Amino acid sequence: MLTVKGVVLMQRPCGEQDRFIDILTAECGMLEVLVKGADKLNSKTGSATQLFAYSEFCLGDRKKGVRILNSVTPISVFYGLRRSVSAVALASYFSQCLQYAVMPRSDVPEILRLMLNCLYFLSEEKMEQAHLKAIFELRLASLIGFMPNVLMCKRCYTYLPEELSFCVENGCFYCKECRPESTPEMQTWIDMPIGTLSAIRFIVLSDLERIFFFRLGEEEKVLLYQFAEMFLQYHIDRRFPALDYYKTLTDQNIPIEC
Ligand SMILES: [Zn+2]
Numbered sequence: 001m002l003t004v005k006g007v008v009l010m011q012r013p014c015g016e017q018d019r020f021i022d023i024l025t026a027e028c029g030m031l032e033v034l035v036k037g038a039d040k041l042n043s044k045t046g047s048a049t050q051l052f053a054y055s056e057f058c059l060g061d062r063k064k065g066v067r068i069l070n071s072v073t074p075i076s077v078f079y080g081l082r083r084s085v086s087a088v089a090l091a092s093y094f095s096q097c098l099q100y101a102v103m104p105r106s107d108v109p110e111i112l113r114l115m116l117n118c119l120y121f122l123s124e125e126k127m128e129q130a131h132l133k134a135i136f137e138l139r140l141a142s143l144i145g146f147m148p149n150v151l152m153c154k155r156c157y158t159y160l161p162e163e164l165s166f167c168v169e170n171g172c173f174y175c176k177e178c179r180p181e182s183t184p185e186m187q188t189w190i191d192m193p194i195g196t197l198s199a200i201r202f203i204v205l206s207d208l209e210r211i212f213f214f215r216l217g218e219e220e221k222v223l224l225y226q227f228a229e230m231f232l233q234y235h236i237d238r239r240f241p242a243l244d245y246y247k248t249l250t251d252q253n254i255p256i257e258c
Helices: 077-082 087-100 108-124 129-145 196-204 218-238 241-249
Strands: 002-014 018-025 027-033 054-059 068-074 164-166 172-175 190-191
Touching: 002 027, 002 108, 018 108, 027 054, 027 108, 068 108, 077 087, 077 108, 077 218, 087 108, 087 129, 087 218, 087 241, 108 129, 129 196, 129 218, 164 196, 190 196, 196 218
Parallel strands: 027 068
Antiparallel strands: 002 018, 002 054, 018 027, 054 068, 164 172, 164 190
């Protein structure tokens, strides 16, 4: 028997009425669980095992490598997500990143808290989606071992350069005077003002509870959003279908018909 709290990242059918779910837990990282009778009309598991639900799962012993769900109690099911197609698409992108990137040695408790915070803000529509996306991408990159070097110019150690360029590949920045020529290993550069660098520093270095709350000018924001997406994508070396779908929606936030 094992009791864990976790968030459902993926569901797939198994036979006519059963379902596999993948859950991200603080205690055990990713777990694959078989939910018997999940698709029956009178299923007892209901909303507690649906996509993005955060629940307490009571699991049976492992049999042939699979754990079977005994019982489950929902903690938060983030119903508000269903109000917007782009919110569901963005939550799916977060899930796909986690399923691919969470390794046994990752800081799983903090990664789970990051995901729960993002789901909460998405569900409550309390924050701009692009803002949440950039925070998720940069903080996740840092938690899985790809923290960018945000402290000072790689060459002259200036802490507050007026103009700087961040190199996506080596994860370091250079002030205008020190920026080297591009090479095949260092060819993706984002020129940014100090405001964008300050936001990147804040996201990767502050306590998790604080990282969602900061303000930036419009131009500084756009550069932050570009950098966060390119940085995570380059370092985990994968492009996710849910991100492509989210991008087709973001200019037209379509409400779901009820
Ligand atoms: Zn410099």
